[in-house]
Amino acid sequence: MxxxxxxxxxxxxxxxxxxxxxxxxxxxxxxxxxxxxxxxxxxxxxxxxxxxxxxxxxxxxxxxxxxxxxxxxxxxxxxxxxxxxxxxxxxxxxxxxxxxxxxxTDMPGFRDSLLAGLPGAALGHVIQLGAGGAGSAVANALLSLGVARLELVDPDAARAGALATDLAARYPSARVLVTPLADLDTAPADGIVNATPIGMAAKPGTPIPADAIAAHHWLADIIYFPLETELLRVARSKGCRAINGIGMVxxxxxxxxxxxxxxxxxxxxxxxxxx
The missing domain is CATH 3.40.50.10860 (Leucine Dehydrogenase, chain A, domain 1)
Known part of the structure; x- marks a missing residue:
């Protein structure tokens, strides 16, 4: 066995x-x-x-x-x-x-799910919510796909800063920034990725306010239980292209x-x- x-x-x-x-x-x-x-x-x-x-x-x-x-x-x-x-x-x-x-296996899992679920998604400027273990893999996947500007948002500023420093060294052609949630402006972004546990069955809610999401955004949530988080529901109600975490998991x-x-x-x- x-x-x-x-x-x-x-x-x-x-x-x-x-x-x-x-x-x-x-x-x-x-x-x-x-x-x-x-x-x-x-x-x-x-x-x-x-x-x-x-x-x-x-x-x-x-x-x-x-x-x-x-x-x-x-x-x-x-x-x-x-x-x-x-x-x-x-x-x-x-x-x-x-x-x-x-x-x-999170990094290739997310990369492949994004390519399959959101083909042709613009990668000029992406906001990533969460800089923990899953966030580290997701950020590496995004930059490996050619994201030019990656904005990290995490309540742990030191953790986000350490990840940004590591990513900047690994992907020197990209710009990696750390932004406090209170200062976040989502309007210029092409896409938003939720790599936090907020939205899971045990942690309901959304990691950013609903009015921060607009129709021009694409959105990827790595959570797969529930299949539709509140964040995904809001994004789809606004006409966003969006995927859940099924492909990644x-x-x-x-x-x-x-x-x-x-x-x-x-x-x-x-x-x-x-x-």
Missing amino acids: IRSGLLGRAILASSSPRLHEEEARALGLDLTYELFDFTQRGLADADLAGVVDSLKRQGFAGFNVTYPFKQAIMPLMDELAPSAQAAGAVNTVAIRDGRLIGHN VGQAALALGIITGHTPNAERMKRSLA
């Missing part, structure tokens, strides 16, 4: 167990996917190292990582794959001979399942399964 799972907070409603287990069965694999919800289990963030060590001792083949641990888990890795180094975050861990190898999940099991999943089949 292959043991895998997901570490995070407020994840009990996650579709990942069904997504991974159904695709594993289709591949002829006996795989279990367990949720390690730190909130539900009464665990502190400081317990992360202990939980990871426990999974290693129990013989897990690997696991996924979500909010709020994608960056906190990096120092626990024995090795970082190039994808994790580039994104500055880990969302997939493979355990090989007792060694923890951190990967990031399926893309990253297919890549993660392949990393953990060594088998090649069928992403289209996984998308149909999730739908």
